[in-house]
Amino acid sequence: MEHFLLDISDGIARLTLNRPERLNALTEKMMDDLMALCRQIEHAEDAHVVILTGAGKAFCAGGDIDAWAARSVEGFGRHWLRDGHQALDALTRLRQPVIAVLNGHVLGGGLELAACADYRIAESHIRIGQPEPALGIIPGWSGTQRTVRRFGSQLVRRMAIFGEEFSASDALTLGLVDLVAEKGQGLAAATDLADRMRHRGPVATELVKMLINAAEGEESERVFESLAGWVAAAQPELQVGLAAFKDRKKADFW
Template identity: 80%
Template sequence: MDHFLLDIQNGIARLTINRPDRLNALTEAMMDDLLALCRQIERAEDAHVVILTGEGRAFCAGGDIDAWADHTPDGFARHWLRDGHQALDALARLRQPVIAVLNGHALGGGLELAACADLRIAEAHIRIGQPEPALGIIPGWSGTQRTVRRFGAQTVRRMALFGTQFDAVEAERLGLVDQVVEQGQGLAAATELAETLRYRGPIATELVKMLINAAEGEERERVFEVLAGRAAAMQPELQTGLAAFKARKKADFWK
């Protein structure tokens, strides 16, 4: 996973896109790596919050055109778009809160990546936009779905239909980002914010994130089944049922 760096310390998982020579543009292999890393972070008991950022002068310039331009239409839909959705869905649905530090421009797939975070901190010099239709393609990693749910349809219309790019101040006004800091101060601001989670119940925080996601239309079916499954697993009935299964008997739940 040469194009991502993962470091977990003091409860904070710092995930860095590490392809600065290409402005952290994403390839299919990188999306596979992102999916695997999200599974690793999800299972990491010592990771309570995630900070996502980019190495160098960009957060993420989107999908690498050279990585998808030669796909057949079927291959583009089957691999580039569907596999990309799986990776970004995994990021958006992490049990941990995710803070994206936009230390450089977030364009196209970079904005779709940032939209997966629970909170976005932008450095003052960055720009945000969706340039895909200028290439004759759509914002295909939930760039017309999750972005609309999180930022509003009219803001997405301005970016995706008319090519409007926003600076950090305007992005904050529109709700694309939650906080603007000076250039170079994004990681410090995110770390300070992450530290506040030390004083908030981890299980409650996880449950609240899941419920907000469900209310927003993110993974509603899974959220409800996970919450119900957690509640069922806490009941003595589970141990009664397992003991009966091991003894090859019918469980009597009414004793």
């Protein structure tokens, strides 16, 4: 996958956008790759925490304008937006906690990407905003939905409607980010935070993340059915039912 780097070691999956010459702007191929990488991380038993960051001097400049501006209206709506939603949904719904290291400006789709994380560390020099309406387009990768759930509607109004941009320190005060680190120190801060997760139960953490997502209206149906299925699978009734099926008999659960 040309524009991503993935390293899994010491319980941490480090996922890096690797298109620094374009400020890590996202293409359709990158969204497809992100979907595949999320599935790989989801199934990696040795990955307990994810650190997401960008190579070079940027976190993510959002969607590559040259890529989406060339699409037809139908292609833009049917593929660019829908595929982007699916990729960002997959990132948001990872079973592992995701820490985003915002090592460069977080604008447009970059903010939508950052909103997928459970914890955001901003380096002190960055700025955060949603400039899409200045181009005559809307924030289309859940920039008016997930961002509202995560940050509150008024902050999204200030950024997306009135064009306000916030410094890292302002973003911390407003709740857009959770921690501010000095320039170049974001990754170290994220690694320290990830290391502290060793002292927290991974299954309990996974369950808590699922429940919080459900409370936010994120994937409620899957969360509740997954939790109920998990409970059912732990009961001795399952083994009774499976044994009866193998013996071609009706199960007797009494």
